[in-house]
Amino acid sequence: MNIARCLDTIDRLCSRPFPAEHGWSDVGRGGPGYFMAEMAEWAAADPDRGPGEPTADDVEAFREGIAQRLDERxxxxxxxxxxxxxxxxxxxxxxxxPWASISTLAYDLRIWEAAGTGRWVALGVAQGDETAPARLLAVVTEVDPE
Known part of the structure; x- marks a missing residue:
């Protein structure tokens, strides 16, 4: 996935109706008042990984690339x-x-109030341990994080 496609997904989630029930959709988990989409997944750091395979640091850098665009907005x-x-x-x-779930998956989030939508957007990097793949998660919700 590239930054433009991630931004497009976030924009679509900011305008799409939320699911009535908790469950899975085409972008990931969702429920009343929220979506949690897996934007990208990369293999965890591994001494046997091939050259050029992304690490958790690469996922973090990718998140910051998206965050920079959202900061501008x-x-x-x-x-x-x-x-x-x-x-x-x-x-x-x-x-x-979705704050209960995302708090168990990511150490920190970048969060914005999506102007004019009544929704909040959050980006976090989830990585359970050294063997689990790093995942970039986006949350779109109407639930105020405060």
Missing amino acids: WGERPPWAMLTLRVRAERGEEIPE
Whole structure:
């Protein structure tokens, strides 16, 4: 996937109706008030990987390329750490979707309010461990992250 196609997917998700039920769609998971789309996946860093195969750092750089374009559209915002949400959930506080799910997958997010849509857009890099592929996730939701 390239940056232009990722931006196109985000734009489509900002205008598409949300699913009535939790489940899967053509872009990934979704439910009432949100979509969580897997934008790209790359193999994890591996000593046996071939030359030129992307690493988690490459996924992060790709995210920042998309983020730069979204900063130009909607204004620059600092990364938002997910640790606070994970701690709040561990203490029994109910965290709404999609924030509950994405907080367990990514360490931080880049988040924007998509002007004129009533929706929020977030980008995060999910990587479970050294053997799991790094994944670039995009969240589009009407649920305020605050």
